[in-house]
Amino acid sequence: xxxxxxxxxxxxxxxxxxxxxxxxxxxxxxxxxxxxxxxxxxxxxxxxxxxxxxxxxxxxxxxxxxxxxxxxxxxxxxxxxxxxxxxxxxxxxxxxxxxxxxxxxxxxxxxxxxxxxxxxxxxxxxxxxxxxxxxxxxxxxxxxxxxxxxxxxxxxxxxxxxxxxxxxxxxxxxxxxxxxxxxxxxxxxxxxxxxxxxxxxxxxxxxxxxxxxxxxxxxxxxxxxxxxxxxxxxxxxxxxxxxxxxxxxxxxxxxxxxxxxxxxxxxxxxxxxxxxxxxxxxxxxxxxxxxxxxxxxxxxxxxxxxxxxxxxxxxxxxxxxxxxxxxxxxxxxxxxxxxxxxxxxxxxxxxxxxxxxxxxxxxxxxxxxxxxxxxxxxxxxxxxxxxxxxxxxxxxxxxxxxxxxxxxxxxxxxxxxxxxxxxxxxxxxxxxxxxxxxxxxxxxxxxxxxxxx
Numbered sequence: 142x143x144x145x146x147x148x149x150x151x152x153x154x155x156x157x158x159x160x161x162x163x164x165x166x167x168x169x170x171x172x173x174x175x176x177x178x179x180x181x182x183x184x185x186x187x188x189x190x191x192x193x194x195x196x197x198x199x200x201x202x203x204x205x206x207x208x209x210x211x212x213x214x215x216x217x218x219x220x221x222x223x224x225x226x227x228x229x230x231x232x233x234x235x236x237x238x239x240x241x242x243x244x245x246x247x248x249x250x251x252x253x254x255x256x257x258x259x260x261x262x263x264x265x266x267x268x269x270x271x272x273x274x275x276x277x278x279x280x281x282x283x284x285x286x287x288x289x290x291x292x293x294x295x296x297x298x299x300x301x302x303x304x305x306x307x308x309x310x311x312x313x314x315x316x317x318x319x320x321x322x323x324x325x326x327x328x329x330x331x332x333x334x335x336x337x338x339x340x341x342x343x344x345x346x347x348x349x350x351x352x353x354x355x356x357x358x359x360x361x362x363x364x365x366x367x368x369x370x371x372x373x374x375x376x377x378x379x380x381x382x383x384x385x386x387x388x389x390x391x392x393x394x395x396x397x398x399x400x401x402x403x404x405x406x407x408x409x410x411x412x413x414x415x416x417x418x419x420x421x422x423x424x425x426x427x428x429x430x431x432x433x434x435x436x437x438x439x440x441x442x443x444x445x446x447x448x449x450x451x452x453x454x455x456x457x458x459x460x461x462x463x464x465x466x467x468x469x470x471x472x473x474x475x476x477x478x479x480x481x482x483x484x485x486x487x488x489x490x491x492x493x494x495x496x497x498x499x500x501x502x503x504x505x506x507x508x509x510x511x512x513x514x515x516x517x518x519x520x521x522x523x524x525x526x527x528x529x530x531x532x533x534x535x536x537x538x539x540x541x542x543x544x545x546x547x548x549x550x551x552x553x554x555x556x557x558x559x560x561x562x563x564x565x566x567x568x569x570x571x572x573x574x575x576x577x578x579x580x581x582x583x584x585x586x587x588x589x590x591x592x593x594x
């Protein structure tokens with residue numbers, strides 16, 4: 142019998158909520174930086190060339206992702222050895238320092254080049270902490286969930302991120318309605334960061350009260366950083382396969398969420414208010430799409446859902462964006478973003494549990510986090526900057542559609558390569574390993590020996 146059956150429903154719900162609060166803060170801070178990248182460029186970077194300042198602001202956004210792989214390896218290994226609770230507490234503490242540094246940094250006019258330096262340091266800290274946050278949270282949620290609801294529980298992690306998108310967008314709407322452009326540049330852009338800062342002590346208290354997953358406590362051997370590194374190196378093909386799948390997530394998420402506000406305003410000439418409203422609608426829809434489709438995957442399997450979602454996104458991405466830029470309007474932006482966002486939601490809701498299930502059990506947190514962080518470091522974090530550059534070079538405002546389509550193709554191929562592991566992954570939960578001598582690696586590694594044919 143799975144250890145998860147020993148845990149009450151109320152206990153699962155409370156622990157899930159405590160985990161998701163920190164995950165919410167991580168994404169909330171990333172989102173508001175993306176929403177206000179244009180203003181941050183004006184306030185915290187040299188005002189020589191507006192286009193160059195905006196590009197530098199997006200590059201700074203991406204710099205944080207370079208620390209994610211290191212954070213994934215260090216904090217992920219820490220969570221695999223000392224527990225999911227300990228790892229999540231540590232990542233939230235580091236994340237909080239990054240949030241505060243950006244919230245209170247003086248302007249470039251006040252302290253010169255020290256301003257962008259402080260922002261970069263804050264982004265590096267955020268990236269380091271985020272390296273293991275999502276992975277450890279997803280693993281924890283999967284481990285405390287009943288065997289027949291693993292997908293639904295794991296999907297709560299990206300769903301909490303959609304709550305972040307929703308709240309950040311609502312704050313953006315409120316600020317747009319009440320403050321002038323001059324006020325936004327003067328102090329208004331700091332308000333969302335200050336809200337995030339005020340949430341820090343509350344979230345730390347909540348996360349301290351969470352309990353360790355029963356499955357982790359029953360495992361007698363917890364690997365060291367050296368053992369984790371050796372296991373991950375042995376499964377390098379698996380990490381590469383996971384990166385292909387996560388590529389679709391990293392590119393799509395930042396293009397249709399944090400980038401869309403700047404894209405709608407700076408590229409399409411629409412108002413920030415219109416872009417915020419569109420983002421609110423997309424995030425609201427995914428509050429239901431992600432857990433709903435993940436629950437379907439608990440019944441029909443992960444493979445058909447992932448293949449369908451990636452294929453649909455690959456086929457529809459560029460035509461949808463081309464239709465949008467042919468005659469930009471609020472209605473067209475709404476249709477394009479909500480449509481593509483829901484396709485992304487179908488993929489992302491199911492991907493979370495899929496990544497947990499294909500990883501070797503004793504390195505779930507570090508393996509999941511490393512693959513996720515490497516992908517975001519290489520692709521996701523710099524996607525807005527890359528697409529901004531492509532639009533400037535080609536003059537084609539539909540270039541985000543090209544990036545989305547290419548990412549979907551890679552994700553589709555990655556899913557095909559993982560088909561045998563995905564088919565066998567759900568069986569892991571029927572025989573949870575509690576000793577190092579038992580084949581906890583075997584259940585997770587054997588398919589990899591034949592799953593890349």
